[in-house]
Amino acid sequence: MPVNDSITSTDQSDSETLPINELFYSLQGEGRLAGTPSVFVRTSGCNLRCWFCDSYHTSWEPVHAQRSLDTIVSEIQSYSAADHVVLTGGEPLIHTESITLMERLEELGYHITVETNGTIYREAPIDLLSISPKLSSSTPVSSRDPAGNGEWADRHEKQRIDIDTLATLLDAYEFQLKFVVTDTDDLPEIERIIDRVRRVTRTTVADTDVLLMPEGTTRETIDERRNEVAQLALDNGYRYTPRLHVDLWNDAPGT
Ligand SMILES: C[S@@+](CC[C@H](N)C(=O)[O-])C[C@H]1O[C@@H](n2cnc3c(N)ncnc32)[C@H](O)[C@@H]1O
Numbered sequence: 001m002p003v004n005d006s007i008t009s010t011d012q013s014d015s016e017t018l019p020i021n022e023l024f025y026s027l028q029g030e031g032r033l034a035g036t037p038s039v040f041v042r043t044s045g046c047n048l049r050c051w052f053c054d055s056y057h058t059s060w061e062p063v064h065a066q067r068s069l070d071t072i073v074s075e076i077q078s079y080s081a082a083d084h085v086v087l088t089g090g091e092p093l094i095h096t097e098s099i100t101l102m103e104r105l106e107e108l109g110y111h112i113t114v115e116t117n118g119t120i121y122r123e124a125p126i127d128l129l130s131i132s133p134k135l136s137s138s139t140p141v142s143s144r145d146p147a148g149n150g151e152w153a154d155r156h157e158k159q160r161i162d163i164d165t166l167a168t169l170l171d172a173y174e175f176q177l178k179f180v181v182t183d184t185d186d187l188p189e190i191e192r193i194i195d196r197v198r199r200v201t202r203t204t205v206a207d208t209d210v211l212l213m214p215e216g217t218t219r220e221t222i223d224e225r226r227n228e229v230a231q232l233a234l235d236n237g238y239r240y241t242p243r244l245h246v247d248l249w250n251d252a253p254g255t
């Protein structure tokens, strides 16, 4: 439990709401905080449509209940062992109300990680920005479209990488760059993106700030892919990140 959890907010946020797909307590499964007990708040709605999106009901078919920030904060506090919150989605930074939520959580002393696709800049009290820039292998071309016939492909392709926004985010926050790897062929594009960002940002992007994560939502898929992704990390000096939640709980909901 955060130390200053007795502070109550006096702002006008009681009337603000966010579309919430799910809220649950789990171990952070990905990235440099993997293994950390955390409350996950998953907003609904996304500006992209990755064909492999593991949160289908926030992107392709968004379903949600609008929930007041008060009830979201209360439910987070009900997990009394947690002092880390992960705000994810969908794309949490499409919602301005996400900022108010983070301001309230900061007042309460929580460590805040935001999982984002890196296409939107917002000023907010973020402790770790976990950016997952999307590669061309994420584009929902007709042969890989889970919901139609490639109707989203052009829009996704145009919006998935914005180097200036990425650089602005890296300059503003403690970050990790977490790439979803479907195949070893993804490597040249990852290198190009890092190279382009390094030319624009004022921050140093170390190779160990770059995390390679196997694509997959089930143990079977991760089993097939983890060794080649680990080898890519070894060969190039990048980090490998597991998907601990998949190892532990496979594709069970709320994990
Ligand atoms: C559902 S996204 C939500 C946050 C944000 N929209 C984003 O993409 O970063 C959460 C994390 O899951 C990753 N992800 C989504 N589908 C995946 C899959 N099939 N395999 C591996 N990682 C996946 C994303 O790249 C991101 O790091």
Ligand SMILES: Nc1nc2[nH]cc(C(=O)O)c2c(=O)[nH]1
Pocket: 026, 027, 028, 029, 030, 040, 055, 086, 088, 089, 115, 245, 255
């Ligand atoms: N355990 C667990 N860790 C995660 N790290 C990032 C997640 C996400 O969906 O953003 C996630 C998730 O869905 N579950």
Ligand code: SF4
Pocket: 046, 047, 048, 049, 050, 052, 053, 054, 055, 058, 059, 089, 090, 091, 117
């Ligand atoms: S950007 Fe994130 S939430 Fe949106 S479709 Fe891709 S993986 Fe899913």
Ligand SMILES: [Mg+2]
Pocket: 054, 055
């Ligand atoms: Mg997930």
